[in-house]
Amino acid sequence: MHSTSNTPVFMVACLLGVCVVLMGAHGTPHGVALSKHAGKKPHAYLLLNHSIPETPHIRSYSNSSLSPWAYNISHEDDRFPADIFNAYCLHTGCLTIKGEETQDLLSTPIKRQILVLRKKADRKGENYFMLDYMTITVGCTCVRPHVQQH
Numbered sequence: 001m002h003s004t005s006n007t008p009v010f011m012v013a014c015l016l017g018v019c020v021v022l023m024g025a026h027g028t029p030h031g032v033a034l035s036k037h038a039g040k041k042p043h044a045y046l047l048l049n050h051s052i053p054e055t056p057h058i059r060s061y062s063n064s065s066l067s068p069w070a071y072n073i074s075h076e077d078d079r080f081p082a083d084i085f086n087a088y089c090l091h092t093g094c095l096t097i098k099g100e101e102t103q104d105l106l107s108t109p110i111k112r113q114i115l116v117l118r119k120k121a122d123r124k125g126e127n128y129f130m131l132d133y134m135t136i137t138v139g140c141t142c143v144r145p146h147v148q149q150h
């Protein structure tokens with residue numbers, strides 16, 4: 001789907017817990033300016049901060065929602081982040097306030113695209129990271145059926 005010709009290619013060197021992604025074959029960081037030379041891949045470098053900032057307490061509505069959901073963990077060693085939570089709806093219909101399922105409404109996944117880094121190896125066996133899109137499900141919501149017959 002995505003053209004690979006303009007996909008940024010990164011090489012990573014890890015120092016003091018901070019990964020410096022060096023650009024191109026010469027390995028010299030050139031800031032984030034992108035090379036616009038014809039036929040060349042855009043070059044920039046990327047700093048990966050491995051220290052995870054404290055996350056504020058976020059209330060989960062996964063169980064109290066009328067379209068409740070649970071999570072599966074997607075794990076890939078060669079991806080950053082390696083673990084990603086993916087929600088899935090627990091019912092096809094929605095729950096009433098009494099907790100009974102009704103098929104008049106539909107539990108529907110809410111999806112969004114995120115960016116991840118994927119570790120790859122080039123023909124020489126050198127590792128690089130590719131910035132890639134991934135579609136994840138963050139939760140479910142309750143919707144009216146799309147087609148209604150009267």
Ligand SMILES: *[C@@H]1O[C@H](CO)[C@@H](O)[C@H](O)[C@H]1NC(C)=O
Nearest residue numbers: 018047049050051052053054
């Ligand atoms: C990395 O992230 C931590 C926590 O968010 C922050 O305190 C620190 O300053 C960051 N390091 C750099 C080099 O930006």
Ligand SMILES: *[C@@H]1O[C@H](CO)[C@@H](O)[C@H](O)[C@H]1NC(C)=O
Nearest residue numbers: 059060061062063064069070
């Ligand atoms: C939701 O329910 C599951 C199973 O009953 C439980 O393991 C989980 O801790 C609950 N989550 C929240 C946020 O209450």
Ligand SMILES: *[C@@H]1O[C@H](CO)[C@@H](O)[C@H](O)[C@H]1NC(C)=O
Nearest residue numbers: 070071072073086087088089
């Ligand atoms: C999530 O994991 C559960 C248990 O392994 C499985 O039954 C379910 O099909 C998975 N759902 C999705 C959407 O991958």
